[in-house]
Amino acid sequence: MVNLEWYRTFKAIYKTGTLTGTAEVLFISQPGVSLHLSSLETYVGHKLFDRTGRKMIPTEHGKVLFNALVDPLTKLEEVEKNFQRSTEKHVPTISVGMCFETFQITLEQYVSTLPFNLIISFGDYPEMLDQLDKGILDLIITPKKGISANIEHESFSHEKIVLVAGKDVDSIAFKEVLKTKNKGFIEEWLKQQKWYGTTGDMEHLFNFWNLNFGKKPDFRPNYIVPNLNSIVRCLSAGTGLAVVPDFLCHSEIDNGSIQLIWEGDKKLKNTLYFGNRKKTVHHEEIDHIKTLFRKVMAR
Amino acid sequence: MVNLEWYRTFKAIYKTGTLTGTAEVLFISQPGVSLHLSSLETYVGHKLFDRTGRKMIPTEHGKVLFNALVDPLTKLEEVEKNFQRSTEKHVPTISVGMCFETFQITLEQYVSTLPFNLIISFGDYPEMLDQLDKGILDLIITPKKGISANIEHESFSHEKIVLVAGKDVDSIAFKEVLKTKNKGFIEEWLKQQKWYGTTGDMEHLFNFWNLNFGKKPDFRPNYIVPNLNSIVRCLSAGTGLAVVPDFLCHSEIDNGSIQLIWEGDKKLKNTLYFGNRKKTVHHEEIDHIKTLFRKVMAR
């Protein structure tokens, strides 16, 4: 098996052009460098440098190898810097998992202001929970609590799944229909309208329909757009209906570009939780993000 | 300095959960694994695993470290596979440098059909030439020849920098103006029109104007779009003028959605070259790409 140190030495030779220089850079002896290189050359089965008078010139194979490993190797060398036992703080990286739509209307606007690095990861909730436990994620925003003992959940807001419409939709007429309390009428009126949906999940629409009409919706949305925020933007154009979490369109409802026309007979409401490991070295950063969330969600 | 092998061992411990298992996976002894881990722990200054009865449980620091290094480390471990002295061929990766617009109208459509991996790199020509020499690129498409002895150039096509217009532009009128051969008239007529430009370089327009009017253009384009292909698409809508390389809009000119209204009094013409290292292990793949280019450029 190739010794990873050979790679480091190889890269340094490639950069410095001499074994002596490499030795100085890596704080090892020149014969050691020579040894590393010859070991690597033997291993890969190709000469990697042409030894000219003063300089090591990479061969074609050397160039190919170099390109194959510079990027990951450089990144790996960087890792060390973040772990030196030093007093100087380094900028940590926080990984947060949530659904795409939530990110767009909450954190996105603040990303550039964060005093640490951020990785947003989109995925489904059980997977996110697993990754949180494994340490791949540091914080998740989810409507479903997990059961792991290492993870603490904290509710911070609610989402209501509601029926919204563009401002040009005749909500007065719909109110009249609602007043009849006749499920058949209501359903029929709704099915007459133009509906929006997303490529991925129809979960909200299914649940909403199921809760209010006791069955699956027997129609397909007329327009399929990439995500829930696209729906909100489309509705803002004037017409159409969709079932979405209310917090995704608070501002649009407030300024009148979208109407909340029905919260449902039985209301569909989820609690939103923060989830993070109880033990974490990133409490400060996580709290920072939580604060931003609370600010955005409290309107 | 950390020994990169410690990382490999650390990752394996994280994955297997035991030192013994790690030893088997890495073909080293269990005490060796123990040594690597304790060395790494000493170095980073934190315990990385809790030793429970049967399993190594990563500590918070262990999780953070793991996340910091899995990706690059895994990639680095992959490198080895591509260099084993084996008879089985592996899929090579070819790096090609060219300008963004050229890529879009030539290679883009064939990318999925290539029997090798491809990395397209966009940059300026001198830099690309340098990277070609260093082995970071394997092939470049450029209008400027370099001088390095290791690099061979081959002309394969030409580009004419021409004045094009949307189909609704009154080219008959412009022909009349051209007939006057009065530079002032021509310039005036052109400046009356709506012009397109790109965010980045105005080089084509500058050169064209300079060659035909002996000065810099004293107006700014009315519409600034991201790249030359955007210009072509915008012009296809009907109106507007732009100076672009002809090969970017061959098909649009042919089908009449764009008019080539002036090649200039003095023609602005570049030769396009392939550039690659004379010594390369990727001749076959490079020839494949060259063939595609010749096919696209010959119309």
Added chain:
DNA sequence: ACACATGTATCATATTTATGATACATGTGT
């Protein structure tokens, strides 16, 4: 053309690192 500066390869030797043997620790099943 020469001395010199710069750089690589090869030794014997020193140091580091890995190993096998084994003691010790902790869950598991009866």
Added chain:
DNA sequence: ACACATGTATCATAAATATGATACATGTGT
């Protein structure tokens, strides 16, 4: 509660690796 399976830590020792000294090679400047 006990024996046993599974796993880690710690030795002395073996093997691998790194080092300093030095020979050798090749450009550079006078």
